[in-house]
Amino acid sequence: MRFKPSAANFQHFAKHHLNNRLMAFSTPTQTLTSHSTAMADADDHLCSETTDTSAPQPSSNRESSFFETPNGYLTGEARIEKAWSHWKKLGEPKMIVAPMVDNSELPFRILCRKYGAEAAYTPMLHSRIFSENDKYRSQEFTTCKEDRPLFIQFCANDPETLLQAARRVESHCDYVDINLGRGNYGAFLMDKLPLIKSLVEKLALNLTVPVSCKIRIFPDLQDTLNYAKMLEDAGCSLLAVHGRTRDEKDGKKVRANWDAIRVVKNALRIPVLANGNIRHIDDARNCLEQTGADGVLSAESLLENPALFAGFNDHGKVDRGELVVEYLKLCEKYPVPWRMIRSHVHKMLGEWFRIHPHVREDLNKQSRLTFEFLYDMVDRLRDL
Ligand SMILES: Cc1cc2nc3c(=O)[nH]c(=O)nc-3n(C[C@H](O)[C@H](O)[C@H](O)COP(=O)(O)O)c2cc1C
Missing domain, CATH: 3.20.20.70 (Aldolase class I)
Structure with a gap:
């Protein structure tokens, strides 16, 4: 279920709040410099279109309250x-x-x-x-x-x-x-x-x-x-x-x-x-x-x-690449702003990026992400 967007002043809101968020939380985007402004804008867009546009309205015909x-x-x-x-x-x-x-x-x-x-x-x-x-x-x-x-x-x-x-x-x-x-x-x-x-x-x-x-x-x-x-x-x-x-x-x-x-x-x-x-x-x-x-x-x-x-852990059954692929597929189904996807990819693949920092740098250079780029990146990491 997705809720209908319409307010025109959101760009201002998004920039303002994204800046606050970057200050408040330590996300990988914080480490970026020259790309960060462009990235913040592109990253604020939803990663794909959605079909369901029902908006959450205050309930009418309300039931009685919990107590x-x-x-x-x-x-x-x-x-x-x-x-x-x-x-x-x-x-x-x-x-x-x-x-x-x-x-x-x-x-x-x-x-x-x-x-x-x-x-x-x-x-x-x-x-x-x-x-x-x-x-x-x-x-x-x-x-x-x-x-x-x-x-x-x-x-x-x-x-x-x-x-x-x-x-x-x-x-x-x-x-x-x-x-x-x-x-x-x-x-x-x-x-x-x-x-x-x-x-x-x-x-x-x-x-x-x-x-x-x-x-x-x-x-x-x-x-x-x-x-x-x-x-x-x-x-x-x-x-x-x-x-x-x-x-x-x-x-x-x-x-x-x-x-x-x-x-x-x-x-x-x-x-x-x-x-x-x-x-x-x-x-x-x-x-x-x-x-x-x-x-x-x-x-x-x-x-x-x-x-x-x-109970999955690094010594056992966890395959971080597989988890990222599953996550990306869910994002295609349930669209979210790219900044959320970027943040998760950095965190889930953090261990691999420490071993292969050039792949992380490639990711950071992308001011506009695509699913294709991300799926390819996981394949590259698997092959390294
Ligand atoms: C990226 C991030 C975002 C968070 N956002 C919220 C939030 O929106 N609301 C909240 O109550 N706590 C928030 N927290 C705090 C966590 O819910 C949790 O209380 C805290 O990280 C301690 O749990 P942990 O030791 O498992 O990390 C956030 C934590 C992280 C790492």
């Missing part, structure tokens, strides 16, 4: 039971694709699902722009029947704006998730707990699907616990905990604190997911055991090895 009953809203224990029955209905997914701007888009989610992921988050979507800009919706959010269970993540700083955006997608997902862990709208809201509470309450009382949150921990464990409990009391039905503080930015250097996640899991009554340091399937199993969490999210390692949850 609503004929006798009023559920409270206390009844909310917890509802949160669990929803999670159980979804099959209690354990291996989950974490939200990643520009990286957990539909083709990547579908690829990961094929290789063991049991649920997935969309990239973080900006709630105000999502409500206002057709083209942003069309490029940044696509989904399809197989793309479930699905968490659709938003960032927001205004409850009504968040609700307007969430209403457009509630029928396409299993949770609407609030990003409380990353960037200006995420981790920095940690200083504004009353605002966070109002965001959660607004969705919990008005959406037909449950609201989930993704947080980082505070340096102080008791602060983290108070925060998590506040979210549960406000109506959050599932909490994902990234076991690093907001100052611990480099996930490769700082180990996630699984002990803190275990303490949160023990204190809360809703399902809790653990995030941080899931690099192999054994990490996933150990994390589930050590934290008691109901599932795990993986981000960076999954980008390098989308078959991580199936």
Whole structure:
């Protein structure tokens, strides 16, 4: 399912936001110099045309909201039971694709699902722009029947704006998730707990699907616990905990604190997911055991090895070339901006590029990518 583009001001938006993205995330395009401007423009185009142009509209004939009953809203224990029955209905997914701007888009989610992921988050979507800009919706959010269970993540700083955006997608997902862990709208809201509470309450009382949150921990464990409990009391039905503080930015250097996640899991009554340091399937199993969490999210390692949850690794069954080819085929079927494809190709083929840097340089020289070039590149790498 693809949503209809039409806004004329998107070029301005895309350039502005792409620049922000390049600053915010360490992608391979950051290393480019003379080609970067042209590449950013070409990379913002969709990789192919699409046939389905239905746009996500706010639902009409709305069902009652998730916590609503004929006798009023559920409270206390009844909310917890509802949160669990929803999670159980979804099959209690354990291996989950974490939200990643520009990286957990539909083709990547579908690829990961094929290789063991049991649920997935969309990239973080900006709630105000999502409500206002057709083209942003069309490029940044696509989904399809197989793309479930699905968490659709938003960032927001205004409850009504968040609700307007969430209403457009509630029928396409299993949770609407609030990003409380990353960037200006995420981790920095940690200083504004009353605002966070109002965001959660607004969705919990008005959406037909449950609201989930993704947080980082505070340096102080008791602060983290108070925060998590506040979210549960406000109506959050599932909490994902990234076991690093907001100052611990480099996930490769700082180990996630699984002990803190275990303490949160023990204190809360809703399902809790653990995030941080899931690099192999054994990490996933150990994390589930050590934290008691109901599932795990993986981000960076999954980008390098989308078959991580199936237990594939460099010593065993993983064929990175094959994974890239599968991913490209999915992109032909479910179009995404070229910049996402470029980013995934760099990450999935990172090991091969380290051995054959001239192939990476050839890729970087392409200001306009084509599928033909990419399929040929994989063949070349295989033959080297
Ligand atoms: C490329 C990239 C993009 C990310 N974008 C988001 C995002 O949109 N929303 C979010 O909550 N976290 C985002 N994150 C953080 C991850 O979801 C995750 O919390 C973090 O990387 C720790 O997990 P890991 O140790 O498995 O990498 C992003 C991480 C990466 C690497």
